Amino acid sequence: xxxxxxxxxxxxxxxxxxxxxxxxxxxxxxxxxxxxxxxxxxxxxxxxxxxxxxxxxxxxxxxxxxxxxxxxxxxxxxxxxxxxxxxxxxxxxxxxxxxxxxxxxxxxxxxxxxxxxxxxxxxxxxxxxxxxxxxxxxxxxxxxxxxxxxxxxxx
Amino acid sequence: xxxxxxxxxxxxxxxxxxxxxxxxxxxxxxxxxxxxxxxxxxxxxxxxxxxxxxxxxxxxxxxxxxxxxxxxxxxxxxxxxxxxxxxxxxxxxxxxxxxxxxxxxxxxxxxxxxxxxxxxxxxxxxxxxxxxxxxxxxxxxxxxxxxxxxxxxxxxxxxxxxxxxxxxxxxxxxxxxxxxxxxxxxxxxxxxxxxxxxxxxxxxxxxxxxxxxxxxxxxxxxxxxxxxxxxxxxxxxxxxxxxxxxxxxxxxxxxxxxxxxxxxxxxxxxxxxxxxxxxxxxxxxxxxxxxxxxxxxxxxxxxxxxxxxxxxxxxxxxxxxxxxxxxxxxxxxxxxxxxxxxxxxxxxxxxxxxxxxxxxxxxxxxxxxxxxxxxxx
Numbered sequence: 028x029x030x031x032x033x034x035x036x037x038x039x040x041x042x043x044x045x046x047x048x049x050x051x052x053x054x055x056x057x058x059x060x061x062x063x064x065x066x067x068x069x070x071x072x073x074x075x076x077x078x079x080x081x082x083x084x085x086x087x088x089x090x091x092x093x094x095x096x097x098x099x100x101x102x103x104x105x106x107x108x109x110x111x112x113x114x115x116x117x118x119x120x121x122x123x124x125x126x127x128x129x130x131x132x133x134x135x136x137x138x139x140x141x142x143x144x145x146x147x148x149x150x151x152x153x154x155x156x157x158x159x160x161x162x163x164x165x166x167x168x169x170x171x172x173x174x175x176x177x178x179x180x181x182x
Numbered sequence: 183x184x185x186x187x188x189x190x191x192x193x194x195x196x197x198x199x200x201x202x203x204x205x206x207x208x209x210x211x212x213x214x215x216x217x218x219x220x221x222x223x224x225x226x227x228x229x230x231x232x233x234x235x236x237x238x239x240x241x242x243x244x245x246x247x248x249x250x251x252x253x254x255x256x257x258x259x260x261x262x263x264x265x266x267x268x269x270x271x272x273x274x275x276x277x278x279x280x281x282x283x284x285x286x287x288x289x290x291x292x293x294x295x296x297x298x299x300x301x302x303x304x305x306x307x308x309x310x311x312x313x314x315x316x317x318x319x320x321x322x323x324x325x326x327x328x329x330x331x332x333x334x335x336x337x338x339x340x341x342x343x344x345x346x347x348x349x350x351x352x353x354x355x356x357x358x359x360x361x362x363x364x365x366x367x368x369x370x371x372x373x374x375x376x377x378x379x380x381x382x383x384x385x386x387x388x389x390x391x392x393x394x395x396x397x398x399x400x401x402x403x404x405x406x407x408x409x410x411x412x413x414x415x416x417x418x419x420x421x422x423x424x425x426x427x428x429x430x431x432x433x434x435x436x437x438x439x440x441x442x443x444x445x446x447x448x449x450x451x452x453x454x455x456x457x458x459x460x461x462x463x464x465x466x467x468x469x470x471x472x473x474x475x476x477x478x479x480x481x482x483x484x485x486x487x488x489x490x491x492x493x494x495x496x497x498x499x500x501x502x503x504x505x506x507x508x509x510x511x512x513x514x515x516x517x518x519x520x521x522x523x524x525x526x527x528x529x530x531x532x533x534x535x536x537x538x539x540x541x542x543x544x545x546x547x548x549x550x551x552x553x554x555x556x557x558x559x
Contacts, residue, residue: 135316135317135318135319135390135393135395136314136315136316136317136318136319136323136339136341137316137341137388137389137390137393138387138388138389138390139389139390140389141386141387141389142386142387143385143386144347144348144351144365144383144385144386144387147348147544147545147548147549148548148549148550148553150340150344150387151338151340151545151549151550151553152553153387154339154340154341155553158320158323161319161320162320165320
């Protein structure tokens with residue numbers, strides 16, 4: 028936590044300035060994490076300096092204290108964005124691997140248990156079980172189902 | 183075989199009525215509905231006599247707007263199968279299935295109705311077992327049901343590898359000590375248009391763990407050949423359909439076969455030219471061979487080590503890809519190179535279609551009454 032400007036004791040304008048600085052820093056870090064460096068630089072070079080200068084004047088804190096508070100803010104926000112980026116990557120990887128698994132086994136026409144070759148009725152029962160399971164999945168997980176090819180596979 | 187023009191297209195064939203047939207006779211049909219060619223077998227329930235055995239190109243032709251009267255038989259607006267191919271210059275040809283999947287439902291329905299015209303249906307109830315790729319999904323199966331609604335009264339869809347395994351087995355020889363039962367311990371490789379399926383068949387139907395499937399098969403080869411030829415002859419007006427013809431005539435995977443050059447007549451700049459496409463065709467076929475080999479190797483790795491020796495003596499290649507010259511020998515050679523002991527690869531060849539249809543007919547004969555799916559509407 029920043030040493031910081033405790034919002035309850037700071038004047039309103041100062042609180043407002045600090046909130047704006049926090050949002051701007053977060054936005055700059057996010058933009059950089061998204062690969063949008065030019066936009067991040069615009070915030071850092073054009074938006075933040077004026078906000079920081081005014082906030083420093085109004086905060087009543089020493090210059091050294093202001094700098095430390097700002098450094099802590101940057102460090103905290105960068106850490107948050109870094110954690111969020113890792114989470115995003117993990118979620119995307121999870122979705123991607125789920126998609127890959129779905130694509131390699133898109134409710135394939137096959138059976139889950141062993142059926143002797145001579146037992147044709149049992150084979151048909153096993154296929155029917157698979158069909159029912161696939162229909163259940165499709166009805167209950169429609170977001171998966173929409174990825175299926177609308178084409179009809181034969182021969 | 184009959185020449186099959188589309189009578190129903192002219193409105194001469196009624197769609198099956200919803201009401202159940204009055205007769206107790208039931209016609210059983212085994213169908214391998216293939217991308218390029220379909221095989222159908224039919225017999226009456228309770229008999230072993232085959233009443234219908236047909237191979238039909240899976241193609242529907244729609245008459246061009248400017249066709250003059252008397253040019254097409256019966257001035258038909260639609261022709262199917264060989265008749266469509268015969269009159270292709272006056273038709274717009276549509277293949278209902280591409281890459282193993284139906285992309286034109288209307289054409290598929292037209293084809294299926296025409297197919298029914300070839301059967302001795304009379305007033306009989308018609309039940310069909312239809313082979314589908316193991317890689318087909320739920321939507322594909324639902325669409326398939328819709329396509330044959332009004333064509334057959336009852337249907338069952340079964341994965342093609344299952345049917346091929348059943349079809350190739352000769353039950354009458356099971357008591358012969360010299361008979362090598364091809365389904366007791368074998369690897370089935372089914373190379374279709376849209377996918378290559380490799381499965382272990384060890385006395386039971388292959389489960390999820392016994393199968394591998396990749397969307398790399400005949401159509402992928404066509405694309406490789408097309409790309410390679412266009413890279414060398416960019417001005418050639420080559421199409422995938424023409425490439426398919428070239429491949430079917432010249433496909434090869436062995437170097438010694440490659441010495442017989444693949445010379446194809448290709449239009450270049452509007453003029454027919456004889457071009458040597460040996461390397462291009464070979465490259466496509468080699469890619470398929472490599473993929474098939476890798477899948478086979480992986481599946482052998484999954485098998486019980488005690489069964490591998492016998493398994494490798496029963497590697498069976500089926501599907502359109504099995505028609506590539508030298509494919510079986512080349513696959514066998516690669517398995518030997520890999521260090522497998524005495525592998526034997528058997529290629530089912532030209533009649534591979536019959537095995538799926540024969541397997542389908544066996545299933546039709548054995549299915550319980552309550553297992554048939556009734557098609558309403």
